[in-house]
Amino acid sequence: MAGLTIENLSMRFELPNGSSVQALQDVSLDLAQGELLSVLGPSGCGKTTLLNIVAGFLAPTEGRITLNGHRVSGPDAERGMVFQQGALFEWMNVRENVSFGPRMAGKRERDYGANVDHLLDVVGLQDFKEKSVYELSGGMQQRVALARCLANDPDVILMDEPLGALDALTREKMQSLVLKLWKETGKTIILITHSVEEALLLGERLLVMAPRPGRIHREYRLPFAEMGVETDLRQVKKHPEFAQRREEILSMIWDMEEEIMGRTEVAS
């Protein structure tokens, strides 16, 4: 079967001092091909851990992940990753970064060249392709990271706060870009964010996680991503349901954070 399945995933970190942290507890999730999932939750609820397990960088203590019918056991080109920042190769120029995947797969320039140039066009970096990545702004760098991931044509794209380091304006443009790319390429995308607005805009499905132990708290199905593909994101935000959902989720996360704070106060 196509799609990504996460079954009863648990992750426990043993700490050097003998204690342990339950970063994830019994997380299950089904993602169909082409779905866009955003994940939201208070800090430390296991979002990065979940993504790292799906990417194959961590082995879960329990549970299994299957993609397109086979079990995930390590990193692979079928699951691309976009990091928050600093994951570009600064010894390569923009175009070399974007073509990294195809080049590592042993493809020739004439096979991947057109696609890479097309992607550079899509992310608006055609004029910068010969530049070094450290000469680009943060927003441009993230566009390179997106293009690099897409050039490798993965089945699933995993993003850990990809827009977290950007200013509000650039961030909005990048959100539109992510939606556009999602629609055009039909990729399955998991996107972690700290921003409730971003999670609402960029989530066909939205997962709210709760901490200690990290687990799925609530799941939503939302219409905003589909809307955002056609209209301006600012129009989407004016939607009455958008505001209502935002308030609802914000107070939900507030309560969780409050609970954590309260618990630490009692403990200390």
Added chain:
Amino acid sequence: MIVLGLYALIFVASYFLVKMVVRRATTDYASLKTVTFGDESAVVPNRIASVVSILTIFLLWAAFTGSSLVPSVLHAPGPFIGTASFDYTAQLSDGSLDDATVTVVVTRAGDDPVMPEVAPGDGFAKNDVDEIGAWRSGLIRVKRNDEVPEGMEETVVAVDGQPLVPGGSVYLDFGRVGMSPKGTLNFEPAKGWQMEPIWLPSPEAVAARFMDIARDGYRGSALWEHLGYSLFRVVVGFLFGALLGIPLGYAMGLSDWFRGWFDPIVEFMRPVPPLALIPLVIIWAGIGETGKIILLFLAALWIMAIAARSGVSGVKISKVHAAYSLGASKAQIMRHVIIPNSLPEIFTGARVAMGVCWGTVVAAELVAAEKGAGMMIMVASKFQLTDIVIMGIILIGVIGFGIDMLMRWAERVLVPWKGKG
């Protein structure tokens, strides 16, 4: 002390002078900053200060060696050169006194003294003539030609009218006349403030010696051969050290077994200064080329291994993860991520290693060598050829500086992404 004081004076004086003349002439970004004290980036070296600093050193050097490169008004007072004369009063055991004149010709080392003709004069004390080199002192046996009657003793009691007793001294305009406990006179011409050439030769003497040696060579080898041998040893030793050290560092950065195995060795060898290995290397490999290259190899090895290791450990895990997710194999990650990522560290290590090797080779040649920059200054120092020693030190400094500049340039060209991660 005087020199230090003068130096400080020039430092302060030129500061005020330059600041007065170049009053905010520049308007670059740093000069527009209002907060400069404590903002390290706002402190760019004042180029004028650098130039004045170098000029000051040469000026002081020239002034205190009586160099002909600077006008003589700038010279520190020189030693007394010329003909000095003083009278001495001799007394016989019967109490009779007589005066005679001593004429001393003071010349620079190497100049032939021209001895004046002096009439012996009358009385029992006869006039004397003698010669002494500048900055030297010498006995003047004034009694040698005196006509002392049989059975009498002659003692000198005064010089230029000033009484003198054994062990005492009389200071005259042109120097000091002293009397030894046994009653012999000695004369020490005034030394002035200048340095004697065997302590510090003048700049032009060093330059002239440089020309000499550049043309005729030294100890049977041309100058470039001496320097070339030192450089050759450094380059070969460093290359071997890098050739083994870099893979070793990579292995230590990538494998727990290698790290565990070599950690104690590297951590132990790192603080051992290469100079401390010279005796052992000489015992094992003799004083030939092999020994020196082994020494430099060892000096470079640990530095390069540690640089490569920290280059590998310094790779951001997100870069490695990204490469894996893009389908790169381990070998490809090594080739396209880990090695380029570690290059800046390796270049920094190479710069340090080259510096250490250059210092070590000179030291090793000081101990034993047939050719080399260190050998040149060591042999010269045994013969008190200070000009060669100073020339050698300057050349060693210039070459060391040149190596560092070259490495920096290579670094800028080859790893432009340094510090941009």
